[in-house]
Amino acid sequence: MNNITGNPAFALELNELTVRYGPGCPSCGESPESLDRNRCPVCGSVWAVRGVSLRAREGETLGIVGESGSGKSTLMRALHLDEAPTSGAYFLDGGEENLFGVSPRRRRYIRDSLLGMVYQNPYLGLRMFFSSGANVAEKLIAAGSRNVRGMTERAEYLFRYMEIPFSRVKEPPRNFSGGMQQRVQIAKAVANNPPVLLLDEVTTGLDLSVQARVLDLIKRVQREFGVTMIVVSHDLAVVRLLADRTAVMRDGVIIEQGLTDRILEDPRHVYTQTLVNSML
């Protein structure tokens, strides 16, 4: 129809992802409306994510909001290939290879080279007892770097970029404050310039002023790395600051998605209206 949106391929495309914990049964398999929120009353299976489809264009930031238990983190683990889905298809960069069906070796390559992940809990993303520099180097080595000098330079650049004093590169992250740990996690996640960055509640639990610095850093990465980002948060203010488009999740299902300003100012679903009206 027209060419205003440029490259027509999606940087990230997820089709009908479902993640079920438990065996499933004819009752919940055939009629999802029989679920009690996300749990089957007959067989006890939990449908953590149900039929979720997402698309993001290159350089776009997609926000995902929802309360705890809505399936946001399961979705993120699936996007990082840490979670074997029950069904669904996942493509990057307009490719035709369903990433949920690849070999373990290929999966490792994708995770190390094409994806970056930052967790709410830095213990999940960092080796707390290794030096911060080694944490970044580990990611570089995983993607095939062998040149020590090149890696040192890259780490130095990233630490400066994330405003972590390079003098502390030999210290383990456990010595650092929460905000600084998140900055080391971000350095590690973007070390290989991945086209897709996944951020799961990265500022939750930080003091407001520390949160502001981490958010500013994410905005800079967004602007200067041209990376496609998926940002999960329960905080609409974070999503408003970062995301071009936003999806609202509840009980494992996306109930509404669209332009972030439209979700905030013209929410259509009863749950989104409740969420927006709960904002301070």
Add this chain to the structure above:
Amino acid sequence: MLKIKELSKEFIMHIQGGVRITSFSGVSLEVGGGSLLAVTGPSGIGKSSLLKCVYGTYRPTSGSVLYESGSGGTIDLAAADDWELLALRRAEIGYVSQFFHVLPRVSATEILTEPLIARGVPADEAGETARALLRRVGLDRALWEMYPATFSGGEKQRLNILRAVVTRPRLLLLDEPTASLDRGYKGRVIDLLLEIKSSGAAMLGVFHDRDALSALADSRYDMEAGRLLPAGGGATR
């Protein structure tokens, strides 16, 4: 350049018992390049909502918003997908909101250079454009590198206008752009908007004050009457 046909917007408030609120209905109007159409009518009649329906912040309930884009033919903004709207906002459509949402910790200059740099303008050239505009609307030089959170209403408003015009949009939506400006600054802003209009942009605006309305408007659509009225008079009551 912009042709609105039978546009309506209704809200359904699910958390207040499913009440339906009609913001406006049956609006049809046309704005050509190089002209400004003022939308008038009493407060609460849906003037701001109409602008938001064009910008995409509200999804219209029915009707169409046909926009002749510079790069991709005619697009119905009422039916456009998110990516089309994002691309048009980046490249062609500017919106001066009634209330300025300050981005935290971004300086006045950066607010103006960022959209330019995002479009590939070199940083030093973007900086020059930004400073020329700041000078032009008389924003005190001491504020240029400051965060606007502490700016006065009039200072914020001038910055808000500059943010929308810095990329020279083809379609400009103005929601009371001069409401909190005193006389001198109002004149500067009107001059700037006149220049953008004469360069061919189509403008749709809501105006609180008569000076701006009479200086800028080529035609007037009254939402209460539901039709075009003579351009003179009719500032928001």
